[in-house]
Amino acid sequence: MLQAKADWYWFYDLDSHTMRLNMTDFVFVTACKASKLIPSAKQTVAFSVADNQSYTEFYSIVEEQLAVSEAICAQIALNAVAQKKFMRPEQPKSWYFLEQHKLKRNLFDQVVMLKSEMQQGIFLIIDENNEFASVMLLSANMKLDERKTLKQFECIKVLQNRIAPLQQPHSVQSRNHA
Template sequence: MLQAKADWYWYFDEQTQTLRLNMSDFVFESACKAKKLKPDAKITRPFSIEDNQVYCDYYHMVIQQLDVSEAMAVQIALNAVAQQCYTLEEQPKSWFFITQKQIKRDLFEQVVLIQSPLETGIFLILETLNDCAKVMLLSQHMQLTETKQLKQFEAIKVMTNRFAPLVPQSSPRHYQNRA
């Protein structure tokens, strides 16, 4: 696992309109859209102890639930931190997705499938409140309608009745990720 260092810091790059993390040796560009960032996300700030805790939690969860490389797990975890901590709250956009049968989902499962009329995507649950959840797309992209698409690591809020388990309950826990 890539360990956070004291000199890591978040900053907003005006030229590319992206939230980035300077990691000493290289710069990580998040998938957060500029228009969805909280106003204070555009202020340079250190990669905090809280950010590191969220990063570690997501990293370990991703490694346990998906068959991905370490580099991909780091990329997923850092995008999850950015999406969870630095983006604005938004209203659910559940109309893009198909309601699922009430299949009992493992309460500890953080990776789920969500289906639009055109495609099924793999999503990471970032936070849940009542019957809604903020989720981040792990698949390369997902077509929502003929004209609207989500890109990898973009977040959207949906009703939890759109979730399907990543693997059928009788199958093994690990899944070869298409992300």
């Protein structure tokens, strides 16, 4: 697992309009959409102890629940931390997804599946409560309807009754976001 260092820091790149993490030897470009960032995201901030704890938790979840490489685990976990830390809260958009009455998930399952009328996708739960969950798409993309498609690492908030467990371990392909 890629270990965080004390000199890591988040910054917003004005030229590319991207949220980035300076990781000493290289810069990680997150998939956060500039239009959805909280105002304070444009300030340079340290990769905090809380960020490192979230990173470690997300990494462990992905490593345990998906059949992916260490590099992809790190990419997913860092994007999850960035999404949770810097994205504006949004209203649920559950209407894109089918209800999952018969498929109950174990509360420890954080890698889940959602189905639209068009397609199904694999998601990581970023944050949740009894009613709603904010989820990040792990699949390469997912068509929600004729006009709307989610891209890998984009987040959406949904009702809990839209979430289904994965039937078996899955592999996730990663895209570069440079």
